Amino acid sequence: MSAFSPTPTPVLPGYECQLSSDAVAHSSQKLDSTLLDFSHVPPSRLQKLPSTLSETLAYRCTCGFQIIDSSQLPPPSFPPKSDPSSSTHNLVYCMRNNFTPVSLLTDRFPIANNLIQKTMESLIIALREVFKADKEHAAVGNLTSCKFVSSWDEREIFVTFSYSDTISNSSEWLNFFRPLLPLHNITSLTARFQKQSLSLGREIKKINDRIVIKGTEIIYEKPEDAFCHPNRETMEKALEWLCDKIGSVKNGRILEMYCGSGAHTIALARCVEIEKILCVEIDQRLVDYCNSNIVKNNVQDKVKCVKGDAGKISSRLMRRRMKGGVENSTSPLDFVERFNCLLVDPPRSGLDGSVKKLAMSGEFEDMFYVSCGRSALVEDLKVLCEVFEVESLCVTDLFPRTDSVETLVHLKKKKKE
Ligand SMILES: C[S@@+](CC[C@H](N)C(=O)[O-])C[C@H]1O[C@@H](n2cnc3c(N)ncnc32)[C@H](O)[C@@H]1O
Secondary structure, X not given: OOOOOOXXXXXXXXXXXXXXXXXXXXXXXXXXXXXXXXXXXXXXXXXXXXXXXXXXXXXXXEEEEEEEEHHHOOOOOOOOOOOOOOOOOOEEXXXXXOOEEEEOOOOOOOOEOHXXXXXXXXXXXXXXXXXHHOOOOOOOOOEEEEEEXXXXXOOOXXXXXXXXXXXXXXXXXXXXXXXXXXXXXOOEEEEEEOOEEEEEEOOOOEEEEEEEEOOEEEEEEEEOOOOOOXXXXXXXXXHHHHHHXXXXXXXXXXXXXXXXXXXXXHHHHHHOOEXXXXXXXXXXXXXXXXXXXXXXXXXXXXXXXXXXXXXXXXHHHHHHHHHOOOOOOXXXXXXXXXXXXXXXXXXXXXXXXXXXXXXXXXXXXXXXXXXXXXXXXXXXXXXXXXXXXXXXXXXXEOOOOOOOEEEEEEXXXXXXX
């Protein structure tokens, strides 16, 4: 246990639903409120998957905190007056709330997954000890914040500490942290300062991960510092929903836009009977990881990933279709002659205009839209529903205890009157 005794009620700065509130009701209510945006859809086509109580805790795979000397914090948040063991100077985890750092009042952020919680606690205890002895020690002098990223399966954890100034005594930093890696099972530990870094553990910041979807184990490699789904349970729910629905598409020839490192792509190729997937991603690093995941999961006969801007690729595809195809083409765009299904998981801002035009070109009988951007989805659907109708729509709790929702939509091309 920590030598420092926190108060019994941790705070969740910036979260709408605190630990003392009814998180299950909060989850259900926010999903109901999201469904109000789709009141034009027949209720039988709407579904909500609210979080259970356990799903509202210990779910986040990525977390960042400031690390602050408690004596620098504005009263009365810290140190708790009722806690006789707390000294004036103590390193504590904080998060910003309206630009003000707020102590978590705990060494284990209850929303972070269990591996992150355990690592947070071990490291802050070690840091406090050295801070007590020497505030200028390389490990704690100028230390401002830290970031934890864990794999979904909670077997690997990457920790990054940020410092506001150069670490001049790098051997002191390395000697302090080196024994902590094997002791606490930390995969990789990095210090960042002034555009430089020091690192221990795995050199390539690649997370090895796996999830089980419908009894099939899928393995993933992903970069530690790029977008990846932060909530394993919501991710699994979304993947199972997608696999069920896309499984109902006959001879699925799927064009997937915004594929990242292939979180959806690989699960679909492994778990669903489909013919082909061509997936598109703008970030070369994610394309490389996606290609590696395609090979690792042995789905290279069905899946190809290309680097490109979803909007530009959509325009190119439409031009090709107008020309009637390109003879003897080796372009990945001609990987399948015609697609019948479009899958998109765009950034919060929604779909590029050209992607919408392509979606509405008539090529796709089915379209699947994964959205974390509530208002962009509503706007995009207004346009898409000129050609499609909502076959089913499911809302899931992306970040329990916050207002974030992930919406999954299956659109079907309207039948000609
Ligand atoms: C919400 S993430 C979805 C990633 C992936 N489906 C997953 O679940 O891991 C959106 C992805 O779109 C990519 N992206 C953003 N703008 C893009 C564009 N114009 N063209 C293609 N990809 C883009 C981002 O790099 C990111 O990987």
